[in-house]
Every structure is written in C-alpha cells, then in structure tokens.
Amino acid sequence: MSARAEARAWVAQRVSAAVLAVCVAVHLATMILAVHGGLSAAAILGRTRGSVAWATFYGLFVVAVAIHAPLGLRTVAAEWLGWRGRAANLVWCAVGILLLGLGARAVAAVAL
Amino acid sequence: MLAIFLPLHFLALSQALIGEGALDAFLAWTQQPLLKASEIALVFLLAAHLTGGLRLLVIEFVGWHSEAQKAMLAAAGGVAAFCALLFALNLV
Amino acid sequence: MQGPDTTLQVSVWRGRADGGFQRYAVPREGSQTVLDIVTWIQRRLDPSLAYRFACRVGMCGSCAMTVNGVARWTCRTHVETVVQDDRLEIAPLANLPIVRDLVTDMREFFDKWARARGQFKPTATRHDDFAQVRPDSPARQAVDAAIECIGCAVCYAACDVVAWNPDYLGPAALNRAWTLQRDTRDGAHAERLAAVAGDAGCHACHTHASCTERCPKHLSPTGSIAGLKRATTLAVLKGEL
Numbered sequence: 332m333s334a335r336a337e338a339r340a341w342v343a344q345r346v347s348a349a350v351l352a353v354c355v356a357v358h359l360a361t362m363i364l365a366v367h368g369g370l371s372a373a374a375i376l377g378r379t380r381g382s383v384a385w386a387t388f389y390g391l392f393v394v395a396v397a398i399h400a401p402l403g404l405r406t407v408a409a410e411w412l413g414w415r416g417r418a419a420n421l422v423w424c425a426v427g428i429l430l431l432g433l434g435a436r437a438v439a440a441v442a443l
Numbered sequence: 444m445l446a447i448f449l450p451l452h453f454l455a456l457s458q459a460l461i462g463e464g465a466l467d468a469f470l471a472w473t474q475q476p477l478l479k480a481s482e483i484a485l486v487f488l489l490a491a492h493l494t495g496g497l498r499l500l501v502i503e504f505v506g507w508h509s510e511a512q513k514a515m516l517a518a519a520g521g522v523a524a525f526c527a528l529l530f531a532l533n534l535v
Numbered sequence: 536m537q538g539p540d541t542t543l544q545v546s547v548w549r550g551r552a553d554g555g556f557q558r559y560a561v562p563r564e565g566s567q568t569v570l571d572i573v574t575w576i577q578r579r580l581d582p583s584l585a586y587r588f589a590c591r592v593g594m595c596g597s598c599a600m601t602v603n604g605v606a607r608w609t610c611r612t613h614v615e616t617v618v619q620d621d622r623l624e625i626a627p628l629a630n631l632p633i634v635r636d637l638v639t640d641m642r643e644f645f646d647k648w649a650r651a652r653g654q655f656k657p658t659a660t661r662h663d664d665f666a667q668v669r670p671d672s673p674a675r676q677a678v679d680a681a682i683e684c685i686g687c688a689v690c691y692a693a694c695d696v697v698a699w700n701p702d703y704l705g706p707a708a709l710n711r712a713w714t715l716q717r718d719t720r721d722g723a724h725a726e727r728l729a730a731v732a733g734d735a736g737c738h739a740c741h742t743h744a745s746c747t748e749r750c751p752k753h754l755s756p757t758g759s760i761a762g763l764k765r766a767t768t769l770a771v772l773k774g775e776l
Contacts, residue, residue, distance in 0.1 A: 334733030335776050341738040341764075342771050345503070348496050355493055359486070373467075409734070410699035499742050503761045504768075 332420055340402055347399040354392040379441040386442035393434030401427040494522050541621065543614070545572055547584065548626040551633050556624065569609035569617070570598050573625060573637065586637040596687025596751070600637050601626040606692035608751045628692040644688050644705070651708035652730040655715060656723035666720045677717040681710050681759045683752050690746035690756055702735035706746035706756030709737050713759035716766060728763075728770055737763035 332340070365374060379385045401423040408414040408423075472478075541563040546556040559576050570588055577584040588598040593611040600609050603617050603624050617623065631639035659666060668675050690706040691697055697705050704712075712731050715721050731737050737760045746756040770776035 332734070334729060334736065335771075337733035337738060338767050338771050338776055342768050345500065345768070349500060352493055352497055352500075355489065359490070406739075410696070415734075502742055502757070503764045506758070506761065 343398055344402045347395040347402075350391065350395040351399055354388070354395060357388070358392065376441060380443075382442060386438060389438045389442065390435075393431065393438060397427045397431040397434065400430060490522070494518075543572065543618065544622045545576065546622070546624045547573070547576065547637070548633075549584070549636050551635060554633070554636075556626075563614065563621070567614045569600070569602050569607070569612045569614060569623070569625065572614065572623065573600075573609060584637070585635045593751070594685075596685045596689070599628050599687045599689050599692070601629055601692065606689040606749055608687065608689070611751060628688055630692050630694065630697045631688065639688075641688060644691055644707070645686070647704045648686070648708040648711060650730065651704045651712040651736070652723055652727040653708055653711035653715065654723075655718070655721055658720060658722035668719060674717045674719055677762065678714045681714045681754055681756075684710055684754055685752065687751065689749050689751060693745040693749040695743050695745060696739050696741055700735070700739055703739045704731065704736055706740075706760065709740070709763060710754065710756040710759040713762050716763065725775070728767055728776060731763050732767045732770075732776060737767065740764075 365378070379389075404426070405419065405423040408419065543561045543563050545559045545561050547559060548554060549557045559580055561572050561575055561580075564571075570591060573584070573586050574588075577586065586598075586600070588610065589595045590597070591610045593608060596608060598609045599606060601607075601624075602609065602612055603619065605617075606628055607617075609625075614623065625637065627633050627637045627639045631641065631644065634640050670676075670679070684707055686707060688707065690710075694703075694706055696703050709731055712727055716724055716727060740757070740760045742757055742761070744755075744757045747754070747758070750756070767776060
C-alpha cells in the first residue's frame with residue numbers, strides 16, 4: 332500500500348472507531364437492560380423483528396465493524412507477527428468482506 | 444479475541460433464520476458458566492478498548508495536555524471496569 | 536548509607552549484540568552520576584570499555600544509555616535515584632545496532648530524520664525582506680514547543696513501535712517534521728506530509744507516550760505526532776494527500 336492509501340486507511344479506522352463508540356455504547360446498554368429478565372429468542376426478536384430503526388442501527392454497526400476490525404488486526408499482525416505486504420492486505424480485505432457478509436445475514440435474520 | 448467472537452456472534456444470530464427454536468436452543472447452550480465468564484471478560488476488554496480508543500481520539504484530534512491525559516487514562520480504565528461490573532451483575 | 540565503604544555492583548554490557556553483561560565493583564561516592572561510574576570503570580578497571588560522552592553537563596545528549604532498563608542521559612542521572620540494592624545495570628541505547636559495548640550506531644536514527652524530510656526548505660532569497668514570524672502566533676508556538684530536540688535518541692530507544700516496526704520513522708524524526716510543518720517560511724509542506732504519512736510514519740504511533748515520558752528536554756513527540764495526524768487527516772479529506 333502506498334503512504335497515501337495507508338493514510339486513508341488510518342482515517343477510515345478513526346472514523347469507524349467514532350461510529351463504533353456510539354454503536355457499542357448503545358448495544359452494551361441495551362444488552363445490560365435486556366438480559367435483566369433473562370435472555371430468550373422471543374425477547375430478542377420481539378425487539379428487533381420488523382423494526383426499521385434496529386435494522387438501520389445494526390446495519391451501520393456491521394459496516395463500521397467490517398472496516399474497523401480488519402484494519403486493527405492488520406496492524407497487530409504486522410507488529411507482532413511481522414506479517415506485512417500485499418498478501419496480508421488482501422487477506423484482511425477478505426476478512427472485512429466476510430464480516431460484512433455474516434453481519435448482514437445476522438441483521439437480516441433478526442430484523443426481517 | 445473480539446475478532447474470533449464476532450463471526451460466531453453473527454452466526455449465532457443467524458440461527459434465527461432457521462427459527463426461534465434454534466435461537467433459543469443456542470441461547471440455552473450459552474448459559475454455561477465458562478461461556479458466561481468469557482462473556483464478562485469480553486465485555487470488560489471491549490469496554491477498555493472503547494475507552495482507550497476515545498482517549499486516543501481526544502489526544503489525536505483535540506490535542507495534548509499531558510497531565511490531563513494521564514487522568515483521562517485512569518478515568519477510562521475506571522469506566523470500563525464499571526461497565527463490565529454492571530454486565531456481570533445482571534448476568535449472575 | 537553512602538560512604539567510601541559502600542560498593543556498587545555494576546553490570547555493563549560488553550561486546551556487540553551477541554555480547555553480555557560484565558560485573559564491576561565500583562566504590563560509591565556522594566553525588567555520583569551514572570556517567571561518573573562508567574568513566575571510573577574505563578579509567579581504573581578496564582580501558583577497553585567503549586562509551587560516548589561529550590559535555591558531561593546535560594546539554595549535548597551524547598551520553599544516552601539504558602540504565603536499569605530505562606533510556607536516560609547518564610550525566611544527568613544520579614546513582615541514588617536509580618540504584619537498587621547497590622546494583623546497577625548499564626546497557627547501550629535500545630532499538631539501535633550496537634557498535635561495541637555502550638556505543639550504538641546512530642545512522643538509522645538520522646537516516647529516518649532525513650526520510651521524514653526533517654530539513655528546512657527555504658523559499659526566500661537574500662534579496663527578499665526578512666520573514667515576519669510573530670512569536671505569539673499559534674504556528675510559531677507549536678514550533679517553539681518542539682524545537683529544542685538535540686537528537687539524543689532517548690525517545691527512539693523508549694518507543695515500543697520502533698521496536699515492533701523496523702520502518703517506523705520514530706518520535707524524533709516526526710517531531711522535527713512537525714516543527715517544519717508549522718514553520719511558515721518552509722516550502723516543503725506538501726512533500727513532507729506525504730513523507731510522514733502511512734504505516735512507517737505518524738500513523739503507526741500508538742500514543743503510548745513513552746517518548747514524552749522519557750525526553751530529557753521535556754518535549755512531547757506524542758503531541759507533535761498528533762499534530763501530524765491531524766494535518767494528514769485534513770489533507771486526506773481535502774484530497775490533497
């Protein structure tokens with residue numbers, strides 16, 4: 332990756348981080364409140380099924396994660412395993428796409 | 444750790460595609476103590492990652508004011524621990 | 536506690552990277568610095584010990600070494616502040632190739648300085664009038680806060696990312712780049728921003744702030760690097776980078 336591309340990746344990392352800060356806070360709060368009475372499929376789906384708001388929220392969450400996680404792991408792998416270069420970048424790209432796919436499927440599963 | 448957890452989390456929720464029963468069955472499986480403990484640890488780490496990240500965003504985009512930053516770091520750790528505690532209390 | 540009877544057990548690194556620590560017994564005196572210790576060993580016990588120093592008074596930064604695991608100026612480090620049970624461990628500066636004993640090869644440190652475009656590029660000639668730089672302007676204050684670096688490499692030795700990422704330009708080089716970015720007379724702003732961006736540049740900094748913690752001149756490379764991050768982000772968003 333060129334320095335310019337790496338700089339852009341860094342900005343994407345920070346922007347997705349800011350988005351995730353909000354999403355994670357909301358998600359954690361929801362979970363803490365939701366798990367109060369015990370966790371059940373009915374409770375989860377009762378909240379999320381057919382809700383445009385939740386679908387949008389979790390959709391955004393998934394996109395932010397698909398950007399943030401692979402970039403972060405890329406840095407950790409480079410620093411701790413010395414894994415750098417084109418091959419590494421492609422793999423992390425693939426991880427991002429995988430997360431996007433699995434996440435979208437999960438959102439569809441609970442929201443539709 | 445989150446990286447390993449996330450795909451599993453997504454897969455778990457996708458169980459709902461199969462039906463409520465499948466999701467419930469999976470949820471029942473997660474009630475095991477070892478998994479509960481891992482969940483609490485995960486939430487703590489996530490909260491710490493979040494607060495540490497917020498600290499970074501402030502230093503990088505708002506600026507550097509040394510002593511204040513160290514205090515912020517301590518506060519960040521405290522908030523993370525508090526959140527994890529809340530989570531744990533609700534689970535157990 | 537102090538007095539001519541007390542002896543310090545000093546472990547000093549000898550040889551190159553594949554060398555090892557050698558033990559010397561050094562009499563403890565009052566107001567002794569670590570540089571005093573090294574000098575005493577070289578003069579009285581082992582003339583073959585290689586080390587660097589110059590001013591002895593905390594101005595030049597030549598005497599930087601690793602004392603009990605921490606990068607410091609040895610002429611400014613009093614033995615009583617670092618000694619543990621009458622023991623001291625003195626090693627060459629970390630993250631740099633060892634030439635011999637306590638002497639490191641500083642070339643890569645300064646090469647990275649050059650790679651970060653840490654040189655001033657003039658825009659005026661002798662035929663132009665003097666540059667007007669207000670000392671109280673925000674830009675000049677940013678420069679002044681970071682300009683006192685004398686290239687001692689303590690920050691470089693203290694930095695975790697330098698240890699993990701061999702290409703990382705390091706705190707000193709980036710700090711100097713920042714001072715030039717805020718210098719209104721310099722003409723290489725765009726090229727320098729390109730030079731400091733990316734995985735080898737300011738974006739690799741994890742804000743651990745070891746550099747700021749250890750800098751003997753109390754500079755904050757962390758703050759300077761944060762400034763570079765802001766500048767590069769702005770450039771990315773404006774499509775200039």
